Amino acid sequence: FEAKTSGSDDLKAIISAISTLVEEATFVATAEGITFRGMDPSHVALIDISWPNSAFEKYECDSDIKFGVRIDEFSKLIKRADKKDSIEISISEQNMLLVTVGKNKKYKMRLIESSATDTPLPKIPYDSKITLSSSRFDKILGDVQVVSDYLTIHTSDSKADFSGKGDSGEVVIDLEKDIDEIGEISSKEDSIGTYSLEYLNPVVKAVGTTAGQITCEFSSAKPLRIEFKVANIGRIHFYLAPRVES
Amino acid sequence: IRGQSSITNYF
Secondary structure, eight states, X not given: OEEEOSSSHHHHHHHHHHHTTOSEEEEEEETTEEEXXXXXXXXXXXXXXXXXXXXXXXXXXXXXXXXXXXXXXXXXXXXXXXXXXXXXXXXXXXXXXXXXETTTXXXXXXXXXXXXXXXXXXXXXXXXXXXXXXXXXXXXXXXXXXXXXXXXXXXXXXXXXXXXXXXXXXXXXXXXXXXXXXXXXXXXXXXXXXXXXXXXHHHHHHHGGGEEEEEEEEOTTSOEEEEEEETTOSEEEXXXXXXXEO | OEXXXXXXXXX
């Protein structure tokens, strides 16, 4: 198995997103590419990543392989890459991950026993969909966070608003007013869902500007799915379970 | 009362 990226931004974004949920990550490499799927320890959020072979400068995988890494250690190595540096990974016979950063930095990192289980994906319908720039979404989360720990998303016909309510006050952000930065709003059914900023904020910051656009899909009191559109990567899906009336 | 649900409830 051998994979070489062109540039380091995508891998940094992926590792950073995963680091918001887990300390140890198991990746699966097949001839098709590299995948990761995992939940945070409290099973509130799930990340599903599929990175196709076509997105790599060089990719070779003769037989399926699982490899586990400590995310903080892997992240430290990846961060030594400049934006344009390629990162090449392969696995040695001694169960070490060989990481070549740029032209001349050759790291060896100990792999961990992979505790991978087959995590399914939530099976849910998505009634509503909002596409907007990731920087706009990041600002909205900041706007809501000053009064609340939770973001409420509400769609009605083809209108949407984000809101938050806390002890000190509340805020409503009407998306119709800044249509320039909103790509698309659609709803098959009026939907309202409330989601924890404790999980949303870190992942949106982690993927940051690497994702130009994001798509939020949800239904009333059902998980939110955010798709981050990162140029070279097939799929980064972040699922977040809702706050519900109990 | 509001509570945090688990993603596994939706598998």
